[in-house]
Amino acid sequence: MADIVTVGIADLKTVKAPDTLATYALGSCVGVCLYDKEKKIAGLAHIMLPWSSEAVQNIENKRRYADTGIAELIDLMVSQGASAAGMTAKIAGGAKMFSVGSSVFNIGERNIDAVKKVLAGYGIRITAEETGLNFGRTVFFHGDTGIMEVRSAMRETKMV
């Protein structure tokens, strides 16, 4: 029997096949799904902000940030037997929920940008992306197949 493991905001978790990871209602946050196909180990981080270096204070939760969050997720997966070199990534979220110009509201875009830079730094290839635009997304990341299932309120579910 496969379980569904929920990842909260600014949190990260891993599962092995046949379990599934889920994170609900990503807005400007980005869901980063990492998968080791050989070992069938899946990881999901719910990233809230781009860079830990920009934190004013309150950086005790390193999982919030793209750089420190992804680093921790990779370490966790490696400690469970995954190989960093064999990982691929799928990402979702980073929407702009309110349509105005100021930088606060482009946080989604900045999150996507930071996530991509961090993944590139580790040499991890992004094989699917459901990002940007202006709507919320719920992500299920299936540990047995590495398929990312993206649901939104008014749109068809995507399996990528």
Place this chain on the structure above:
Amino acid sequence: MSIQSIEQLNETHIDVLREIGNIGSGNAASALAELLQCPTRINVPSVRALDFENAVNYLGGPENIAVGLLVNISGDISGMMLYIFQEDFASRMTERLFGSRIKNLMDMSEMESSLISEVGNIMGASYINAIASLAGMRIDVSVPMLTADMVGAILSVPAVEFAKVGDKVLFIDDSFIIDDSEIKSNMILVPEMRSLDTLFGRLGVSV
């Protein structure tokens, strides 16, 4: 000493914010009564510090669809206010003025969304005017920005702001009595911490 995060607010601070909320809600009730052309009262609002997960769950869970209205505050204090209107609240407004409920929150007509924006505008201005007149401040509010989507996704916008300064947000429950039946709305206030110092300073409350 200065306030660094919402967690540091004590009972006195919360009481002051509740009193501001009370005056603001009173103003909002009068303005709503005028807009809706019917008797409108309001109960004393509750003001709490909640973390993200609790706020989302309180609003019906991450995937619950609701309307979010975001107002930016600038001037002597700055921050953002986010109103969350559940489907019932929004529909009660349109029912009252247009005679029909909203069929789909995520596909509102222009008339529906401008009415809901106007309600948000009225409520936002009422609160802000209460703060401004009590504390003798000049505060400007932006035109509200409206979206309808999953509550969790909407709340990620203020969440990003409050994550910089703490894990909690000021969560205000309003309960209106319109035409003898109760409806609720919620507001999330994300002040810049500097602004809270300024506000309490002006009101003579020690921080």
